[in-house]
Amino acid sequence: MKNIKPRDRPNRRQILTMGAVSGIAVSLGSEAESSALSQSATMPKIEIARLEDLALGTEINFYFPDEDSPAVLLVLDEQVQDGIGPGQNIVAFSSLCTHKGCQVNYYEEHKMLICPCHWSSFDPAKKGRIIIGQASSGLPQITLAIENGSVHATGISGLIYGRQTNVI
Amino acid sequence: MTEKSPLPPKDAELFSTVCQFCIVGCGYKVYKWPEGQDGDATPEGNAFGLDFTKQQPAFGTWVPSLAHSIITQSDGRYNIAIIPDDDALVNSGMASVRGAGLAASLYRPDGPTKSRLSTPMVRTSAGAKAANWDEATELGGRVIKAVMDHWGADAVGMKFFDHGGGGGGFENNWAVGRFFFEGIQTQSVSIHNRPAYNSEIHAASDAGIAPLTNAYLDAQLADTIVIVGANPYETQTNYFLNHMIKNLSGESISSKENFLSNEEFDSGRMIIIDPRRTMTVATAEAAAGYENILHLQLEPGSDLWLLNAIARVIYDRNWHDIGFIQNRTEVQTWEAYQRSTLMSGQSSEEFLNEASIKSGIEIPDIIKAAEWIAKPKASRIARRTLFHYEKGLIWGYKNYENIASIVDLALMTGNLGKPGTGCSRLGGHQEAYVRPKSNTGRPARNIDEALRRGDIKVFWVAGCNPVQTTLHANAISETLRERGRIVSEALKNSLHMPVSEQVAAIIEALKQGGIFLIGQDIYPTATTDLAHIVLPAATWGEINMTSINGERRLRLYQKFMEPPGNAISDWKIMARFARALHKLYSADENPEMANRFLDFDWTDDQAVFIDARHSFSGNYDDPMEGFAGVDYKILHGLGINGIQTPTRLINGALTGTERLFEDRPFSTPSGKARFIPAPPPWKGYAAKVEKQRNNHRFWINNGRSNHIWQTAYHHKHLTYYNERAPIPYLEIHARDAEELGIFSGDLVEVYNQVGSVQAMAYLAGSVKQGHCFMLFGQPRGAIGKLILDHVDPDTTIPWYKGVWADVRRIGQSPDLSKNISFKPTNFAG
Numbered sequence: 001m002k003n004i005k006p007r008d009r010p011n012r013r014q015i016l017t018m019g020a021v022s023g024i025a026v027s028l029g030s031e032a033e034s035s036a037l038s039q040s041a042t043m044p045k046i047e048i049a050r051l052e053d054l055a056l057g058t059e060i061n062f063y064f065p066d067e068d069s070p071a072v073l074l075v076l077d078e079q080v081q082d083g084i085g086p087g088q089n090i091v092a093f094s095s096l097c098t099h100k101g102c103q104v105n106y107y108e109e110h111k112m113l114i115c116p117c118h119w120s121s122f123d124p125a126k127k128g129r130i131i132i133g134q135a136s137s138g139l140p141q142i143t144l145a146i147e148n149g150s151v152h153a154t155g156i157s158g159l160i161y162g163r164q165t166n167v168i
Numbered sequence: 169m170t171e172k173s174p175l176p177p178k179d180a181e182l183f184s185t186v187c188q189f190c191i192v193g194c195g196y197k198v199y200k201w202p203e204g205q206d207g208d209a210t211p212e213g214n215a216f217g218l219d220f221t222k223q224q225p226a227f228g229t230w231v232p233s234l235a236h237s238i239i240t241q242s243d244g245r246y247n248i249a250i251i252p253d254d255d256a257l258v259n260s261g262m263a264s265v266r267g268a269g270l271a272a273s274l275y276r277p278d279g280p281t282k283s284r285l286s287t288p289m290v291r292t293s294a295g296a297k298a299a300n301w302d303e304a305t306e307l308g309g310r311v312i313k314a315v316m317d318h319w320g321a322d323a324v325g326m327k328f329f330d331h332g333g334g335g336g337g338f339e340n341n342w343a344v345g346r347f348f349f350e351g352i353q354t355q356s357v358s359i360h361n362r363p364a365y366n367s368e369i370h371a372a373s374d375a376g377i378a379p380l381t382n383a384y385l386d387a388q389l390a391d392t393i394v395i396v397g398a399n400p401y402e403t404q405t406n407y408f409l410n411h412m413i414k415n416l417s418g419e420s421i422s423s424k425e426n427f428l429s430n431e432e433f434d435s436g437r438m439i440i441i442d443p444r445r446t447m448t449v450a451t452a453e454a455a456a457g458y459e460n461i462l463h464l465q466l467e468p469g470s471d472l473w474l475l476n477a478i479a480r481v482i483y484d485r486n487w488h489d490i491g492f493i494q495n496r497t498e499v500q501t502w503e504a505y506q507r508s509t510l511m512s513g514q515s516s517e518e519f520l521n522e523a524s525i526k527s528g529i530e531i532p533d534i535i536k537a538a539e540w541i542a543k544p545k546a547s548r549i550a551r552r553t554l555f556h557y558e559k560g561l562i563w564g565y566k567n568y569e570n571i572a573s574i575v576d577l578a579l580m581t582g583n584l585g586k587p588g589t590g591c592s593r594l595g596g597h598q599e600a601y602v603r604p605k606s607n608t609g610r611p612a613r614n615i616d617e618a619l620r621r622g623d624i625k626v627f628w629v630a631g632c633n634p635v636q637t638t639l640h641a642n643a644i645s646e647t648l649r650e651r652g653r654i655v656s657e658a659l660k661n662s663l664h665m666p667v668s669e670q671v672a673a674i675i676e677a678l679k680q681g682g683i684f685l686i687g688q689d690i691y692p693t694a695t696t697d698l699a700h701i702v703l704p705a706a707t708w709g710e711i712n713m714t715s716i717n718g719e720r721r722l723r724l725y726q727k728f729m730e731p732p733g734n735a736i737s738d739w740k741i742m743a744r745f746a747r748a749l750h751k752l753y754s755a756d757e758n759p760e761m762a763n764r765f766l767d768f769d770w771t772d773d774q775a776v777f778i779d780a781r782h783s784f785s786g787n788y789d790d791p792m793e794g795f796a797g798v799d800y801k802i803l804h805g806l807g808i809n810g811i812q813t814p815t816r817l818i819n820g821a822l823t824g825t826e827r828l829f830e831d832r833p834f835s836t837p838s839g840k841a842r843f844i845p846a847p848p849p850w851k852g853y854a855a856k857v858e859k860q861r862n863n864h865r866f867w868i869n870n871g872r873s874n875h876i877w878q879t880a881y882h883h884k885h886l887t888y889y890n891e892r893a894p895i896p897y898l899e900i901h902a903r904d905a906e907e908l909g910i911f912s913g914d915l916v917e918v919y920n921q922v923g924s925v926q927a928m929a930y931l932a933g934s935v936k937q938g939h940c941f942m943l944f945g946q947p948r949g950a951i952g953k954l955i956l957d958h959v960d961p962d963t964t965i966p967w968y969k970g971v972w973a974d975v976r977r978i979g980q981s982p983d984l985s986k987n988i989s990f991k992p993t994n995f996a997g
Binding site for chain 2: 068069096102103105107111112114117118119125129131134136137160163164165168
């Protein structure tokens with residue numbers, strides 16, 4: 001009898017730790033800061049990147065509003081709904097698929113965010129709306145603002161997978 | 169922005185149910201608690217016992233917005249949260265996009281579903297007027313009786329649901345069957361999606377094979393899964409994701425080790441026979457690797473050629489299972505099959521060449537499919553192949569022979585009655601058929617034609633919308649509108665008269681060519697909009713009901729809320745009318761007729777279930793739905809995994825059937841299966857189809873999609889679903905679109921000599937040039953308006969997929985398309 005290993009498909013543990021990092025990784029920093037955020041139960045504001053560093057095609061993985069909540073910033077090649085920046089083409093979303101909480105990956109070929117677990121796909125150019133799949137909402141969109149030449153995350157529209165409230 | 173998901177408190181009421189939508193029947197938990205009494209985020213403060221002050225892990229529990237609603241009952245307002253059940257073997261805690269929105273689909277008078285029908289109505293040419301149940305039943309019952317007395321029972325026509333899940337269930341089906349087959353005794357009957365009362369798979373039943381043979385576990389055990397004319401990622405979602413994909417990805421190897429200890433095995437392969445490159449193809453390739461998926465993109469109407477060619481290769485190479493054929497089939501039918509279908513007198517080369525030309529599939533791929541299905545393993549043990557088929561084959565050209573071809577393939581390769589095998593429909597809706605025997609003949613009467621001829625004087629439609637979804641729908645729409653107008657006018661003129669005079673006026677109108685239409689549904693539809701009596705039905709969640717899923721898993725779907733207003737369950741409606749007719753015939757001193765309508769005095773849902781149960785004997789004669797020995801208490805105790813039908817009582821113990829035909833004989837007098845020799849293979853299309861094909865540029869394939877259930881009766885009201893397909897989309901190849909100046913999001917007209925509909929263009933790599941795919945059943949552009957009235961003469965099953973039409977650009981549709989993504993729906997990374 002042949003002993004077969006499962007084909008390469010991310011398991012649940014891998015999904016929570018893997019990151020499709022093709023850009024710059026940004027975290028919230030220290031545990032103390034994160035803890036303080038939880039206690040305050042208010043939406044934080046974090047700096048993600050300098051505007052001047054955001055070339056077309058940039059993908060930055062970061063965490064928002066806390067270190068348990070991965071997110072992704074994308075610089076698209078077209079003006080999009082709720083995009084910011086000179087080209088109104090900078091957007092960011094929660095990376096947790098709203099179906100079962102796996103972390104989505106960005107596919108530059110079609111500019112789609114796709115969940116590796118059950119293949120729900122989302123369109124970053126349409127506010128993270130579903131393209132096809134089993135997710136029952138689009139990806140929560142991170143509200144971005146530009147201050148002093150930097151892009152900041154300031155809020156979230158939509159509920160992050162696995163939470164009662166976005167700020168916990 | 170504030171986003172908050174309500175949590176059920178510790179003392180929330182808990183109900184068990186099954187999704188109301190597709191055949192897969194995923195298990196769900198329903199939490200109900202009074203408004204204003206939410207649980208809190210601490211493990212001690214909510215019914216999940218989870219700490220929502222922390223992020224829940226992937227595959228954890230939470231309440232997304234569509235999984236929550238607030239309903240209004242007679243004693244106040246309640247929260248409802250409906251989440252997938254981790255203990256359900258079918259779905260293991262996963263929701264499809266449809267099931268995820270079960271809570272959102274519930275009736276709420278202050279929400280998107282507020283248009284539910286909630287009170288009976290009588291409609292005249294002056295408009296609709298609310299009525300109470302006694303008034304509606306009195307009028308309808310008297311008209312039915314008068315029509316039977318004047319024209320006979322066959323002048324009473326019906327088109328009814330016959331399914332499980334939402335709106336159906338064994339209880340409602342039994343009452344409908346009792347009323348029409350024992351009471352009225354009409355032959356003018358038809359099933360919700362077709363013009364006759366007939367099986368969609370006569371060939372399988374002639375072979376002695378039930379529609380649903382396998383367990384879902386078999387999809388984890390098979391060496392090869394064959395999918396013909398179906399798109400399970402989108403429309404049988406959690407069967408595909410929770411069972412088939414586990415096999416393709418290798419996750420079910422441990423199950424194979426448990427069940428298949430004496431043979432070699434590997435991760436599964438899949439053959440997909442579909443003209444489109446669907447999301448099923450893309451995700452199967454992502455899970456299994458491209459080399460383990462064989463996608464055969466055949467030409468329309470050529471399924472029979474392709475399947476028989478695969479069988480011929482298997483036959484030529486002696487890969488068929490001669491032991492199974494000798495022991496489990498009527499051998500003389502195998503001999504006939506070799507001559508008629510496999511054309512054993514013809515050279516293999518000639519056979520395959522012709523099949524390749526007709527189907528557009530290269531011969532090496534036909535041979536590869538045969539190898540994957542039947543080439544024995546190294547140890548000479550037969551491969552385990554699970555065959556699945558659905559509407560692409562059923563609603564294809566030559567329904568009878570199409571089904572015969574796949575059943576014969578399964579029989580010749582011995583793929584029935586063993587783990588990892590089967591030959592089953594993938595299914596659309598759930599099943600729950602239990603009715604007294606009908607006497608509709610074969611081929612069954614074409615009711616659409618009878619309506620157009622004027623033979624039917626009363627037409628009762630329930631749980632379906634033929635004005636939009638039947639074939640050549642414009643003709644039926646026009647018939648009901650024109651003939652109905654005569655009765656509407658009579659009703660207006662007699663509205664304030666005693667009911668006996670009203671009925672006399674209606675009968676006069678019927679003599680003038682009119683038709684009296686009764687519409688029974690949960691929402692207003694294009695059909696109820698024409699009905700003279702509108703009857704509001706209760707649905708899923710508002711009644712206790714039972715159904716089986718695609719592996720015949722029988723469960724109790726618990727009632728957890730009240731229906732809107734005066735809506736009542738379908739079985740109660742049928743019982744009301746039966747009692748009315750009993751009373752009318754008794755008053756006529758006609759006991760023979762009165763007795764036909766006796767015994768409709770069920771007291772509750774379970775009483776109907778038990779009454780229906782008397783149809784079953786608990787032995788091998790029962791159909792696949794048989795539930796001998798089962799009652800609600802037993803089902804409640806069995807919980808979300810229920811029991812697989814048919815059930816048997818063995819030494820007093822209730823026993824289910826995991827897969828059919830292991831020890832169970834086939835459903836023929838001999839107990840052995842029959843090959844169904846198909847007539848000589850197809851030589852061409854029917855004349856009217858050929859004419860349409862020659863006159864129009866595009867083949868308009870059509871079907872269901874991930875987000876929209878059937879006619880969108882719920883989903884058109886719910887923004888998340890509706891904004892994905894606010895009108896039907898038309899997938900069209902980029903090069904064809906470029907020639908016609910069409911861009912994604914454009915409004916287009918799809919037209920032929922039958923009719924015309926509007927759709928939204930979706931440039932897609934899923935379809936070949938010259939092919940399009942259109943969403944089926946969308947109320948703002950139903951494909952029925954384009955379909956010829958051609959049916960398979962042997963079965964009266966339409967060729968719904970056989971539409972040719974032209975496409976032209978109307979213009980942009982920015983309001984409709986602004987929220988729609990036009991990225992590929994068949995890309996899995």
